[in-house]
Amino acid sequence: MLEVRPVSPTIGAEVSGIDLRTPPDEGTFAELDKAFMEHKVLFFRDQDITNEQHIEFCRAFGELEIHPFLPAPDGCPEIVVLTHNEKHRGTENFWHSDVTWRLEPSLGSMLRAIEVPDVGGDTLFADMELAYENLGPALKEQLLSLTAVHDFTNVFGRGKSQEQLDEMREKYPPAEHPVVRTHPVTGRRSLYVNVAFTSHIKGMRREESRLLLDYLYKQASFPEYQCRFRWAPNSLALWDNRCVQHYAVSDYWPATRIMQRVTIAGDKPV
Secondary structure, three states: OOEEEEOOOOOOEEEEOOOOOOOOOHHHHHHHHHHHHHHOEEEEOOOOOOHHHHHHHHHOOOOEOOOOOOOOOOOOOOEEEEEEEOOEOOOOOOOEOOOOOOOOOOOEEEEEEEEOOOOOOOEEEEEHHHHHHOOOHHHHHHHOOOEEEEOOHHHHOOOOOHHHHHHHHHHOOOEEEEOEEEOOOOOOEEEOOOOOOEEEEOOOOHHHHHHHHHHHHHHHHOHHHEEEEOOOOOOEEEEEOOOEEEEEOOOOOOOOEEEEEEEEOOOOOO
16 A cells, blocks of 8 residues: 655655556556645655666556657667766756647656765755745736747757757747646646746747746745655656656766656646
């Protein structure tokens, strides 16, 4: 039987009583999905699984994505490998939600710790539903009518030639999503802009757009909306990209941190 222990009053829970080497049966998945909807981020410890088992467990939640820009292990295109060490510092130390530049961004991501530093390298998660809920009434109402443009180039376009960028943009054109997204399962509203991939608010003057986005980006930084996870080998975190942002703390250089991520395909935000 699953045991679900919240790690903060607002977001995150550790789950025990489950073996991720085997895809969950119908009853276990129903319990797991209920906890996922309630806590938005689920943490699992001491799960010594293979790449294939990581993939198969995530398939219980839906179709999987293949990331077009990040490396994968041989034979496992569904897995993204994130390696940082003495020669390659951590670069994901900003608040973001994965692949919002897709026309249909991901449902969620599941990250597995392969090698972690003795100290440091934690990941923080922010509840963007609570962030929206705590805005002033007038601003909340204004945001419901706004659309933001999301683009991969700020992160994945670095160092690319114009020809390469044009080719990438043809495959992955800028995506338009509501500034406030409604969760397709729970119906709850959340802020759906992030500093990594949101370029501007459609129909708004650039300076006005920048000022508003900067204010909205800052909402993820409040500790009251957050939880923090300290990694160990064979730990995993499953989070809902539709209502959660995350921040990989890059405080461990020159130590090594190797993680593997599987991402679950989502739908068009509304």
